[in-house]
Amino acid sequence: MKMTIKEIAKLAGVSQATVSKIINNYDDVGAKTKKRVLQIMDEYGYRPSYSAQSLAKKITKVIGVIYAGKINANFNHPFFVEVVSSFKKTMGSEGYDLLFFSNEKFHKSDENYLARCQHYNVDGCIIIGGEEVEPSIYDLDKSEIPCVGVDIELSGKKSAYIMTDxxxxxxxxxxxxxxxxxxxxxxxxxxxxxxxxxxxxxxxxxxxxxxxxxxxxxxxxxxxxxxxxxxxxxxxxxxxxxxxxxxxxxxxxxxxxxxxxxxxxxxxxxxxxxxxxxxxxxxxxxxxxxxxxxxDKEKIGKMAAYILNDMIKEKIDQTSIKIDPxxxxxxxxxxxxxx
Missing domain, CATH: 3.40.50.2300 (Response regulator)
Known part of the structure; x- marks a missing residue:
């Protein structure tokens, strides 16, 4: 039986985020925890489909779309509908498809965007800011997956954000x-x-x-x-x-x-x-x-797309942009x- 990150995490008594960090060689996981997780992975013959290090080399042309926070907080707001429409059009012209992530279980402790993004091999993510943002958003922000936030401030080394002034x-x-x-x-x-x-x-x-x-x-x-x-x-x-x-x-x-x-x-x-x-x-x-x-919703969406595409291609580093109203x-x- 092929194991999943979720099953490894359950056996080890840790979160999926912790397993993801160990797979990607994060240095903020304790030695004992890391040893226990690696032993379980070895015992069950678990091999991740790819690592964050290979992400930059494996282009899938798939972009994750995440509305951070409570379900429906932003899906039905006209502002974000227009921003995402512009983003979709621009990314589509660059050959990308969009994958929308559900956040209906945002309150569950096992909800892990980083693991899910790795599972689907996304090249990058756009994160739309909402209320009561899930902690796992910031695990994704700190990862090697390029992310661009709209109305949410991100600080990861592979992240950027854009918002109106x-x-x-x-x-x-x-x-x-x-x-x-x-x-x-x-x-x-x-x-x-x-x-x-x-x-x-x-x-x-x-x-x-x-x-x-x-x-x-x-x-x-x-x-x-x-x-x-x-x-x-x-x-x-x-x-x-x-x-x-x-x-x-x-x-x-x-x-x-x-x-x-x-x-x-x-x-x-x-x-x-x-x-x-x-x-x-x-x-x-x-x-x-x-x-x-x-x-300027069209400009925000278009600029978010160009920034994310450039980050995926490693043409630019962390940045933040404010758009004039x-x-x-x-x-x-x-x-x-x-x-």
Whole structure:
């Protein structure tokens, strides 16, 4: 019977990640553990199909696609759909196929991306940042498999990451409100513990201070980047003793939810201004069309593909890229709404 890494790990009483590290000669595994695992591998005649050292020589033209974190956190978000679509098109032009990894068992201790990537002999991976990132993501990050992260900071010697300049996103929104005479500005962030949300919050605070604007703590609320949370958080803001008239939401979907909440409250939508983030396709079709800070999703996907391809071919080393955002002005936030 042919043994697997999972079975070797079970017999040795260690994780699959530990077995993978021993196979790939990592130096952070104890001598006793390494000896026990190697003895079991020898006893059962286990031979890995290939090692990390041979990975660079064995090109399979397969790229792993991993959405790190809770299942469905990003699969159905328009921003990431467009990024991955651009990535797929560019990698396809280079002759690669994509293999999507399931993370439905992200909470299981035996979930191991490194072992799975080795099993499928992928040439590299794109890792999409989400919430509650699995620890095994960072085993993959530290491995010899080239990885590029989108909205997740990677630090491995064969890793890179790319994201929009998140503080600048918030700065553009606050600046636009200020130039329109808006002063009562609220912030609806994504999950408070999210790295992306923290960066956009800090950009918001810094830009408010730049213009000497008062930050009202009651107007700082957090959702989850999706529409329903924007609706719920706007309902909360409408119950405050003083109500903000300018709302910056850290995603277009949350801004859309906020607009819906104002409409359903019976208040005049023209009394409020909204700015979202992402410039998803739907943002130009809602009523009123949404002013937003655009993330260049096509560029992010294309650049992620080129970086990963160059890393696979060993043309470049570890790097990080920040993409400039762009303000897109529409009717949800116009000059006629100055407060």
């Amino acid at each position: 998140n503080p600048q996103i918030s700065a553009l929104a606050v600046e636009h409100f200020y130039l329109l005479g808006q002063r009562d500005i609220a912030f609806i962030g994504g999950k408070e513990e999210s790295v992306i949300s923290k960066q956009r919050y800090q950009g918001f605070i810094d830009e408010m201070k730049t213009y000497g604007l008062k930050v009202n703590p009651e107007w700082i609320v957090y959702g989850d980047f999706f529409e329903d949370s924007g609706y719920e958080k706007m309902e909360e803001l409408l119950q405050r003793p003083s109500i903000p008239k300018a709302i910056f939401a850290a995603s277009d979907l949350m801004a859309m939810g906020a607009i819906r909440a104002v409409k359903e409250s019976g208040r005049k939508i023209d009394d409020f201004s909204f700015i979202g983030c992402d410039d998803i396709v739907a943002s130009k079709h809602i009523d009123p069309p949404l002013t937003t800070v655009k993330q 762009e303000l897109i002005v529409r009717a949800s936030c116009g000059a006629n709404k100055a407060g």
